[in-house]
Amino acid sequence: QWMSNLYNLIGTIYSELKFYDKSVDYYKKAIATAQEINDTEGVYAIKINTARGLYSRNKPAQALEILNSGTKYNPVNNCDVEYASIYILVYCQLKQYSKAKPYYDQLVRCGNSGKKDHIRQEKRYYAMVVYLLKTGQADKTYAYLAELRKLSAVHNDLLNLAQLEKVHFEADSATANYLGAISHLKSFKQLNDSLFNISSTKQFADLQLEYETEKKDKNIKLLKQHGQLQETRLNNEIIMRYVFIASLIVLFLILGLLYGRYCIKQKNNRILEAKQEEINRQNVVLRRLVDEKEWLLKEIHHRVKNNLQIVISLLNTQSAYLENEDALMAIQNSQHRMHAMSLIHQRLYQSDNLASIDMSWYIYELVNYLKESFDLDRKISYKLDTERVELDVAQAVPLGLILNEAISNAIKYAFNNRPKGQVTVSLKSTGGEGYQLTIADDGIGVPDGFEHQERESLGMNLMMGLTNQLDGTFTLQNNNGLAVAITFIRKQQLPGDAHNSEN
Structure with a gap:
């Protein structure tokens, strides 16, 4: 209140x-x-x-x-x-x-x-x-x-x-x-x-009183300021004296610290230089070891490819002494499978990248080989629709064998009694690390119940087994021809594991 x-x-x-x-x-x-x-x-x-x-x-x-x-x-x-x-x-x-x-x-x-x-x-x-x-x-x-x-x-x-x-x-x-x-x-x-x-008189008197009071206050203030100024000067002189002495002491301390830091820095530099020399020496040794390992890996791939070619040549020589059509067909199929694998080893020892295969190049080379291997009068065209994707050897080999089986079957059986046809090979991303390989033809297709009847065949078992090795899914679609689709996930390989997968 x-x-x-x-x-x-x-x-x-x-x-x-x-x-x-x-x-x-x-x-x-x-x-x-x-x-x-x-x-x-x-x-x-x-x-x-x-x-x-x-x-x-x-x-x-x-x-x-x-x-x-x-x-x-x-x-x-x-x-x-x-x-x-x-x-x-x-x-x-x-x-x-x-x-x-x-x-x-x-x-x-x-x-x-x-x-x-x-x-x-x-x-x-x-x-x-x-x-x-x-x-x-x-x-x-x-x-x-x-x-x-x-x-x-x-x-x-x-x-x-x-x-x-x-x-x-x-x-x-x-x-x-x-x-x-x-x-x-x-x-x-x-x-x-x-x-x-x-x-007015009151205001004038008030103003005059205020003026006199203010004048006296100013005089008092000036006197106080003058006294404070004198005291401040004395204090400043004392402070400056102490500051000068303290500055000398601090300067000597700083010089001592700088000298100590200089000696420590020189010692550390000598230690670092010695460590750097040791690191450089070890780097040279490691570089030599890496170069030797890469040379050995290329030599291994080269020899594997040569050995496969020798086996193919032996099978070719053996087929000259056979008259049984089934045996000749089995030898020819084995030759195609070995060539599919030898292409991978050939690519690895000819390139600087020993960890993965460019599948677009591989599919092109394999299709050309199969086209030349089957000397047919029928005019079969090949359509390739592949994305550039790098796969390691563990996935490239099964995928190459599946390609060999599917394309060989299409060439041999899809275009019976037909003068021409088309085989389409595509490798596309399905999002993320997922991919789908499709081998399709516009041939006569297969009869109903084919998958159940032919599950015991070598080619079907081989493709399904290789798909399982890829952790993928295998599907057949019979619509205006036959389409074989394999869906799989590309595996990411650590740099340190690149060579292990190739053994």
């Missing part, structure tokens, strides 16, 4: 000094504080002060909004001079005289029954005079003006006397008493000039 009273007091002081903007700001703070602590009486009192401040600033609408906020004042059941008088002034300033009339009637009914202090009486009479002047009843104002003059004479308040003379002037002017009006106007001017002179 003390905070609300403090804001109200500051607002009242600003109002008396005619700083109405600041007074209204503090009144509003006082209202908010009083409402927080449910101080109803305090809220009513502060609302009246706020409304008077806004009225003095010619802001009657805002003053009315303040008065009507919260619990509204009832002019019928109450006899509060403060509320009734401010409502009359605000409504008259808004020219809403009909709304001011109930409050005027209340002041007439209350008469002198309220509190007897002269401030409330002055407010009551002044509000009634304003209402009568505004509503064209100037002849009724003289009785109240007389009461106001008595109160002003007793308390000798120049401000109230000046205001009274001004109101009396307005009443005389309204009643055509021009001589009286001129007399009261002169009195108002004299009192107003006196108030102005008093205010």
Whole structure:
């Protein structure tokens, strides 16, 4: 509650000094504080002060909004001079005289029954005079003006006397008493000039006092600053002396640390140089070992390829002494399978990459070999649709053997009694590391139930077994020819395991 009273007091002081903007700001703070602590009486009192401040600033609408906020004042059941008088002034300033009339009637009914202090009486009479002047009843104002003059004479308040003379002037002017009006106007001017002179004299005295006080304060401040400056100079000299000594000590310490760091750095450099020489020596040895291993691996692939070629040649020689067609066909199939494997070893020893095979190159070479191996009068075309993919030996060999079986079967059986045909080989990615190898022809296809009848054949078992070795899936599709599809996942090989898979 003390905070609300403090804001109200500051607002009242600003109002008396005619700083109405600041007074209204503090009144509003006082209202908010009083409402927080449910101080109803305090809220009513502060609302009246706020409304008077806004009225003095010619802001009657805002003053009315303040008065009507919260619990509204009832002019019928109450006899509060403060509320009734401010409502009359605000409504008259808004020219809403009909709304001011109930409050005027209340002041007439209350008469002198309220509190007897002269401030409330002055407010009551002044509000009634304003209402009568505004509503064209100037002849009724003289009785109240007389009461106001008595109160002003007793308390000798120049401000109230000046205001009274001004109101009396307005009443005389309204009643055509021009001589009286001129007399009261002169009195108002004299009192107003006196108030102005008093205010000016007071302001001048205040300014002169403020100037003298400020001048003395500046002199005192200059003396203090001069003394502080002298003390600061002495302190600075002492500090500089200590700083110089400390700087010398720090400098010697830094020089010692730098020398120590230099000796440690030189020692570390010698150690690093020795380690670097050892690393370089070991790198040379390792490089030699790697080169030797790569040379050995290439030599192994070369010899494996040569050995396979020798076996193929031996089988070819053996076939010259055979007359049985089945035996000749078996030897020829074995030769094709060995050639499919020898192509992989040939590629490995001819390239720098000993870990994987480019399957697009391999499929092209294998198809050309098979096309040349089967000397047929039929015109069979080959369509290759392969993506560039690198596979390690563990997956390339099974895939090559499957290709050999599927293409050989298509050449031998798919185009019987047909002058021409087409074999399509595709290797495509299915997303991620998944791939699908498809060997399809547009030949006569296979009869129903073929897969179940031929599961015991060597070629079918070989393709299905190799598919399982790839951890893939094997499917046959008989639609306008036969299509063999193998779906598998490409295995990623660690660099250190590249050579192991080739053994």
